Amino acid sequence: MNFQNEIIKWYKVNKRELPWRNTTDAYVIWLSEIILQQTRVEQGLPYFNKFLANFPTVSSFAAASEIQVLKLWQGLGYYSRGRNMLFTAKQVVDMHHGAFPVQYDELVKLKGIGEYTAAAISSFSNNEAKAVLDGNVFRVLARYFGIEEPINSTAGKKIFTALAQSLIENEQPALYNQAIMEFGALQCKPKSPLCHSCPIQLGCYALKNKKVDVLPIKLKKVKVKKRWFNYFVGISDGHILTKQRSPGDIWQQLFDFPLIETDEQPSLNQADFIKKVKNEFGEDVKITLVSEKKHLLTHQIIYVQFFALDNYIINFNLKTDIKSVLLEEFEDLPHPKVISDFIDVYIKTNQI
Template structure:
């Protein structure tokens, strides 16, 4: 960590940053409240989600569940359906558990303490710090990607942010800067500064109030800091879906295993180690299905990218003429029967949603 100008800068950094924030902050609905429920809702939704994408979800959730009691009384399917398209569905399931904990164990009130908030399901150090500082003015720093970037560049912190051991370095730095009287404004300001000014690529250094003190600007290291060496290795998966229809009915299955999209619905699935054509699949589920019905169509290959894996999916549609055979398939593969027009009422993944919007004339 560079120390040559830290003492002078630290005296003015917080004040200057908050002044910048008051002039440049975006008008966002969770900024004008200290209601911990609203702040919790916004922070969980905005984790790994851009504000532009997350804002409609925030508005939708707040309208549907105006308080923590309403949220706690919802069903998991209700939550997952509203969450549909945001990804990281474990966050949604954890929110429901957390809401029930707040209602049943804390009389419907979020605990006003950082360490107590950490004990709630799905609340990590970042979210606990946000609620504690924004709602209860506790002097605890928030650490997200924006904060790592701002502190690393301005103060020359070269610790690898992908290493857990580095977080203590950034925590200590932020904690030394946060003002005791306005921790809420400081935390919002530093995140906003990273989101609008000190952005990952091509930051607006010429218009930056800290450029004369910024270590990265002084040494031309804007593209180097923050240091992040660890790269996520992505897994490739191949999904083969069998869409089984009879009249106006289709068979679906709720995903219950510890895998992606738990609690969401999709069709009968065969995962293969590599891409396979229909003839290859005939020796598996497709053979059984083709004996009882007719293949109507097969889809193009859908590519769906997640943080840790990339999925290639194909959909094969089978029409089953016999109601009896439809029931045999339903029982054999432990499937649920729904009307085709009701598919859009189920919580489904973005991959399923893309398919249903593109290639489902046979269902209408």
């Protein structure tokens, strides 16, 4: 049994029809690859369609503002990807006169394009013999060949890279790369893989040795940090209080509400918390708890509380980071998902 032939044969029967598979346009492929990083196809497809509709060429993307890009990106998470895309589009216009590169060695020089993405773009657009290594491919290779080295260790990356590259030699790179990625996504799934109908089950190390649930092995993640965000929602005369998040933290440059971050969940009976609130919004301010939510990020858990403000005073000359904008303007700004969800549930329905 030839591993590559079986994977390709499976792919031709089972592949999903996806728009970026019907083109060799490196720009379109780049859009899909960046959007689908850390994102399921079902979630990423509407974003891909939105971006392509708004920016049909890399030159039109390069001419966009960061606010436009972040608003389109809203809800996908990992917002640095969106910012990096804008930077990359400008690089392509400046360095390549608007012609998106198709060669691996040129692609890896662009911001936000690492080895995996460069391999994907160069193979799909230019049929370059560069093996892709995403989570799906790692999983297929680890299970089938019985590789127990952690996929995120230095030694593991070397082993998997060498193996993946050896498998693509003398193959059709674009077809084989697409096939093994799709095989991992649909057949050799992380949980409940379809081993009973797998065309390569006879040669699979993990299935023979009852290690399907064990492989691939990954080094433990870093410790998850817990944070408490206390947002204050002030609405008056069709205006709402907002601020733009600073660089160097999560959601940088996105817009949220005035915030007091605490080391634990505060209560309305805590004197030090109430003192902070009054320092921000005046001695006569009244606050009402509207909503609580736990928001999960890769390495952080954000415990969010939303408080409605009443009878508040803001000195905008002192608190220059806080602005008062029309509700319609606020809705058009890019927000973290936890804020956009709150807008949809409470503000658009006039519950606050």
